[in-house]
Amino acid sequence: MNVALAKTDTKTDTSRALGEAFANVRERLPGTGAVAEARQRALEAFERQGLPHRRVEDWKYTDLRTAMREVLPLAAAPDEAAASRAAAILKSAAVKGARQLVLVDGVYAPQLSNLGKLEKGLAVRTLRDALETGGEAVRNQLLPPKQSADPMVALNTAMMTDGVVIEISEGAELAQAIQIIHIASGASPAAMFTRSLLRVGNKAKVTLIESFVAAEGAKSYQAHDALVVSVGSHARLDHVRLMEDARDAFNISTAFVTVGAHAHFNTFNLTAGGQLSRYQAFVTFGGEHARVETNGVNLLNGTQHGDTTLFLDHAVPNGASREVFRAVLDDRGHSVFQGRIIVRPDAQKTDAKMMTRALLLSDEAEADNKPELEIFADDVTCGHGATTGALDQSLLFYLRARGLPEKEAQALLIEAFVGEAIESIVDDDLRDIAVGAARRWLAARG
Amino acid sequence: MNALLEVKNLQVRVEEREILHGLTLTVNPGEVHAIMGPNGSGKSTLSHVIAGKAGYEVTGGEVLYKGEDLLEMDPNERAAKGVFLAFQYPVEIPGVATMNFLHTALNAQRKARGEKEILTPDFLKKVREVAKSLNIPQDMLKRGVNVGFSGGEKKRNEILQMALFEPALCILDEMDSGLDIDALRVAADGVNALRSKDRAMVVITHYQRLLNYIVPDFVHVMSKGRVVKSGGKELALELEKSGYAQFDDAA
Ligand SMILES: Nc1ncnc2c1ncn2[C@@H]1O[C@H](COP(=O)(O)OP(=O)(O)OP(=O)(O)O)[C@@H](O)[C@H]1O
Ligand SMILES: [Mg+2]
Numbered sequence: 001m002n003v004a005l006a007k008t009d010t011k012t013d014t015s016r017a018l019g020e021a022f023a024n025v026r027e028r029l030p031g032t033g034a035v036a037e038a039r040q041r042a043l044e045a046f047e048r049q050g051l052p053h054r055r056v057e058d059w060k061y062t063d064l065r066t067a068m069r070e071v072l073p074l075a076a077a078p079d080e081a082a083a084s085r086a087a088a089i090l091k092s093a094a095v096k097g098a099r100q101l102v103l104v105d106g107v108y109a110p111q112l113s114n115l116g117k118l119e120k121g122l123a124v125r126t127l128r129d130a131l132e133t134g135g136e137a138v139r140n141q142l143l144p145p146k147q148s149a150d151p152m153v154a155l156n157t158a159m160m161t162d163g164v165v166i167e168i169s170e171g172a173e174l175a176q177a178i179q180i181i182h183i184a185s186g187a188s189p190a191a192m193f194t195r196s197l198l199r200v201g202n203k204a205k206v207t208l209i210e211s212f213v214a215a216e217g218a219k220s221y222q223a224h225d226a227l228v229v230s231v232g233s234h235a236r237l238d239h240v241r242l243m244e245d246a247r248d249a250f251n252i253s254t255a256f257v258t259v260g261a262h263a264h265f266n267t268f269n270l271t272a273g274g275q276l277s278r279y280q281a282f283v284t285f286g287g288e289h290a291r292v293e294t295n296g297v298n299l300l301n302g303t304q305h306g307d308t309t310l311f312l313d314h315a316v317p318n319g320a321s322r323e324v325f326r327a328v329l330d331d332r333g334h335s336v337f338q339g340r341i342i343v344r345p346d347a348q349k350t351d352a353k354m355m356t357r358a359l360l361l362s363d364e365a366e367a368d369n370k371p372e373l374e375i376f377a378d379d380v381t382c383g384h385g386a387t388t389g390a391l392d393q394s395l396l397f398y399l400r401a402r403g404l405p406e407k408e409a410q411a412l413l414i415e416a417f418v419g420e421a422i423e424s425i426v427d428d429d430l431r432d433i434a435v436g437a438a439r440r441w442l443a444a445r446g
Numbered sequence: 447m448n449a450l451l452e453v454k455n456l457q458v459r460v461e462e463r464e465i466l467h468g469l470t471l472t473v474n475p476g477e478v479h480a481i482m483g484p485n486g487s488g489k490s491t492l493s494h495v496i497a498g499k500a501g502y503e504v505t506g507g508e509v510l511y512k513g514e515d516l517l518e519m520d521p522n523e524r525a526a527k528g529v530f531l532a533f534q535y536p537v538e539i540p541g542v543a544t545m546n547f548l549h550t551a552l553n554a555q556r557k558a559r560g561e562k563e564i565l566t567p568d569f570l571k572k573v574r575e576v577a578k579s580l581n582i583p584q585d586m587l588k589r590g591v592n593v594g595f596s597g598g599e600k601k602r603n604e605i606l607q608m609a610l611f612e613p614a615l616c617i618l619d620e621m622d623s624g625l626d627i628d629a630l631r632v633a634a635d636g637v638n639a640l641r642s643k644d645r646a647m648v649v650i651t652h653y654q655r656l657l658n659y660i661v662p663d664f665v666h667v668m669s670k671g672r673v674v675k676s677g678g679k680e681l682a683l684e685l686e687k688s689g690y691a692q693f694d695d696a697a
Contacts, residue, residue, distance in 0.1 A: 393500065398537045399547075401497045402607065403525035403555035412550065416541025416590075 019047055022158055025074050029161060031131035038143045042157035049151040058150070059278075061336040061368045062307040067276050068250065072222050074161070075105035075190035082185035085215035087112060089183055093213045093244075095433060098179040105185055106192030106223075107162045121172025121204065127163035127195055138165060141197055141228060148282070152252050156226045159193035163225075166208075170201035170232070177207035177429070184214040184221045184246065191222040202232035202260070207427060208239045212253075212273065214246035220275075221246070225253040233260035233287050237267075238427045242437050245273035247302065254280045261287025266426045268434055269296040271306040272441045278307040285312075285319040285347070292321045295424040297434075299441040300333030300365075307336035314347040317377075323354040326421040328414050329365035330445065338370045339384070345376040354384040359391065359417050361410070411442045448513055450475050450615055450646045451496070457506035458488075458495055458671075465491045467671040468507065473615070476643040480657055480682060481650045483668030484690045489650045490534050492668075493619045497531040498524050511615065525551075526558035528614030532604035532621050534650075539591035544603070547591050548573060548610060555611060576609045580636050581629075597624030605636045616640070617648045622656040634659030654686040669693040 022043050029039065051068055052059035078086065086104040090112055094100050101124065102112040108126040115124060130138050142165070143157065164180060180196060200206055212223060223245060231237045245251050251274045259265045269279055283292055298306040312321050327335035335358060343350045358367030369386040391413055399409035418438050425431040451473040458466040465488050473479055481489055495502050496509060498521030509516040516524060539547070553563045564572075577587060580602050592600050601621050608616055618637065622630055637647065637660050649660055657665070657679060665681040666673045667690070674693045675681065 392537075394537050395539050397499050397521065398533070398539065399551070400521040401499075401525055401531055401533075402547075402551040403522050403558065403611070404551055405522050405554065405558075406520075408550070408554060409522075412542050412547070413539070416539070419541045 018155070019043065021074070025159075028074075029159065030128040034139060035131050035143070039158045042154040046151050046154040046158060049154075052151055058309065058338070061338075062276070062278050062305065064152075064252075067305070068222075072189050072191040074159070075107075075186065075192050075221070077107050078104040078109065078185055082187070082215075083109060083111065085185045085217075086183040089213055089215045090181065093181050093183070093211050095177065095179050095209055098177040098209055100179050100181055101164045102181045102183060103162060103164070103194055104183050105190065106182075106194045108164065119172070119174055119176065121169040121201075122174060123167045123169075125165050127160065127165055127197070130165045130197070134165070138197070141199065141230070142195065148254075148256070150254065150280070152224070152278075153226060153254050156193055156195060156224050156254065159224070160195040160226070161193050163194040163196035165197045167199045168201050168204045168206050171203045172201065173205040174207070177209055179209040179211060182210070182212045182223060182225065184218045184223065184249065186214070186218040186221045189220045191224065193224045195226040195228070198227065198229045198237075200229070200231045200235045200237050203234045204232060205236045206238075207430065208237065209430070209433065210239075210241040212243045212245045212251060214249065214273075218246045218249070220248040222250040223252070225251070227253070227255045229255065229257040231257065231259045231263045231265050234262045235260060236264045238430055239265070239267040240425065240430045240433060241267070241269045241279070242433070243269070243271045243273050243277060243279065244437065244440070245277070247273065247304070248275045249273065250275065251277040251279075253278070255282065257281065257283045258286045259283065259290040259292055262289045263287065264291045266293045266424075267295070268422070268425050268430065269308060270299070270434060270437050271297070271308060272299040272437060274304065274306065276305045278309065280309040280311070282311045283313065285314050285316050288316050288318040290319050292319070293424050293426070294321070294323045295421045296325045296337075297418045297421050297438065298327040298329075298335040298337070299418070299438065300327070300335055301330035301445065303332050305334045305336075307338075309336070309338040310340070312339075312341045312352065314341065314343045314350045314352060317346060317348045317350070319347060320351040321353070322424065323356070324421045324424050325354075325356040326418050327358040327367055328361065328418060329358065329367060330361040332362070332364045332366075334366045334368075336368045338372075340372040340374065341382065341384070343373070343375045343377050343380055343382065347377050348379045350377060350380040350382065352380070352382045356386045357417070357420070358388040359414065360388065361391065407446060411445070414442060415439070449473065449510070450512060451648075452510040453492070453507070454510070455507035456492075456495070456504065456509060458491060459503040459505055460491065460501065464505070465671055466495070469668075469672055471666065471673060473646045473648060475614070475646055477664065478641065478647045478649065478660065478662045480662035480665045480679075481648060481668055482652065482665065482682065482685055487668045488671040489668055490619055493531050493617045493648075493650065496617060497521060497529065522554065523558065525611070525613075526555040530608050530611060530613035530616050532601070532608055532616065532618045534619040534623070536592050536600040536604055538593045538595070540593050542591050544587045544589060544591050545573070548607065551607075552610060573610065576606055579639070580606055580609070581632050582606055598626060598629045601625055602629065602633055605633050609636060609640060612640075614644060615646055615648070617650070619650045620652065621649070622651055622653060630656065631659060654682045657682045667693060
């Protein structure tokens with residue numbers, strides 16, 4: 001996969017490069033038989049489309065064909081040096097009290113992970129293991145028969161190398177949060193393709209934290225991740241995702257979530273890292289009376305580009321969803337928020353609301369907000385709104401007149417602004433974690 | 447003795463329009479000055495220029511604070527050096543908890559002065575004492591800064607900050623507007639408690655009544671961007687009777 005593309009890359013060049021890359025590494029990828037066939041089909045699906053570009057509606061604001069100038073070689077399995085660099089950053093990335101499952105350069109790192117004393121009802125294995133030795137049931141979850149049409153998901157399917165498969169059995173209420181930490185140790189530029197699975201059984205309860213970080217000095221890398229989640233009926237999942245990748249990294253991640261009847265899914269994403277990132281979440285209401293809150297914050301500066309795309313599918317009646325999204329943009333930062341809510345003809349009594357706001361700290365920053373409602377049922381309560389603005393000068397002056405230097409006054413107001421999204425995190429600990437991450441960004445701003 | 451504040455022939459424009467046309471005012475430590483004058487005469491403009499609000503163009507004159515050029519300083523620098531403005535219209539800041547704001551602001555001022563930060567327990571104790579003396583309930587402090595406060599509560603919150611920050615120069619812009627009679631007395635007591643030989647106050651008001659509580663050493667009448675008359679506290683009583691019409695020509 002050591003293919004640097006010429007500046008004149010076209011769809012065919014990119015696809016060909018990836019096709020060759022796939023051929024080169026397919027022997028190293030886990031799974032044979034049905035898995036290998038699925039990989040092949042996915043690669044073909046990807047090749048038909050190539051990297052998404054601005055004429056692909058869903059990727060309109062994030063043109064990977066222009067941005068991804070080269071396809072990086074698949075990361076080598078981490079050696080000892082990589083593991084020790086990863087261990088150093090793990091100290092600050094690990095959330096106290098949580099169970100850490102660590103992926104270094106896309107490969108599960110047992111020595112950095114904690115699989116000791118698994119609580120009753122919790123089972124964890126690696127993706128590699130699941131693809132190589134898992135039964136049809138787990139394979140079907142990892143490789144859903146109804147494949148997404150998204151080319152980057154197809155690419156992930158073709159290339160996925162490792163990840164974790166977490167199963168929580170019916171009725172299990174886990175006291176300890178689970179944290180999946182993706183660490184790029186990269187001394188040399190590389191690509192990682194990970195996929196993880198979380199199955200929350202009926203009436204079960206769990207907290208999942210996902211972190212994306214880089215070891216000190218990690219070079220430009222590409223993190224491609226997918227997370228497949230099913231939340232059983234009457235189950236509850238609290239989820240926080242913190243993307244704090246290196247400033248020259250790419251992060252292309254997808255979450256597929258199916259929420260069962262009477263289940264509650266509360267999720268928050270923070271994008272504060274990466275040169276270019278896309279987090280796309282596809283959430284489907286699989287059972288009635290489910291409740292979903294998806295909240296997000298993008299904090300971007302320099303020339304960072306962060307795309308958060310949410311797709312909420314109210315496929316059944318009586319579902320409730322809330323989306324609160326905030327972006328804070330400095331320098332030439334560019335944030336994209338796309339939120340599409342579909343209310344299918346059967347989904348009567350759906351209650352869906354989406355609100356997105358962007359705060360521009362510089363004249364050159366840019367926010368693209370695209371909330372969309374597609375409603376095919378008639379008895380629903382739905383609404384959305386979007387605003388973009390600057391910091392209120394009169395509030396800033398009030399704070400400064402009380403002694404706060406400009407940056408500190410801004411920081412207070414910015415924290416209050418993103419707090420509107422963080423507030424919607426139900427779990428107190430998770431809220432503190434999100435606040436902490438936002439403060440890290442503010443502190444780094446100076 | 448050095449003057450605390452010297453405003454000399456100050457000329458200020460806002461959006462191409464001159465609002466202050468050569469205003470002169472000297473305030474010494476320990477003094478209380480009242481500024482009265484009709485709506486639109488430039489009282490708040492003066493207070494904003496002293497506090498350092500953007501959007502005012504000083505086209506002439508100077509403002510010295512303890513002998514230093516105040517207009518050269520950032521607003522936060524002025525605050526740290528002891529300049530405090532109790533706003534006529536305090537803003538609401540949703541999402542910023544009052545306690546966090548007070549603590550951050552106080553520590554920012556101390557840091558700028560090279561003093562040690564105040565620790566949380568000491569800070570809490572201090573805020574509680576001050577709040578109690580001003581009849582400010584604790585739950586008000588738990589809300590966002592001024593969020594959902596009544597007009598009177600906002601004014602009391604300004605006095606609370608003044609007591610907490612212990613500034614050398616206090617400018618009170620219509621602290622009496624929106625206060626009921628009892629609240630006015632409590633707020634005035636709070637202000638009086640801060641009177642000292644090192645501290646000066648500039649009290650902007652429309653009503654002589656406030657000056658019964660906060661008795662000024664000097665009263666100035668502002669009209670059309672200038673001080674047109676100065677005198678002792680009896681000048682306020684005179685104004686109460688005769689209004690401002692007599693100054694129209696003088697201005
Ligand atoms: N930002 C601004 N843009 C344009 N004009 C302004 C601005 N700020 C103040 N002015 C004008 O300057 C003049 C003085 O206003 P200022 O608020 O200082 O008066 P004031 O004496 O405080 O009045 P009041 O007693 O009503 O509070 C008014 O005519 C006002 O309209
Ligand atoms: Mg005024």
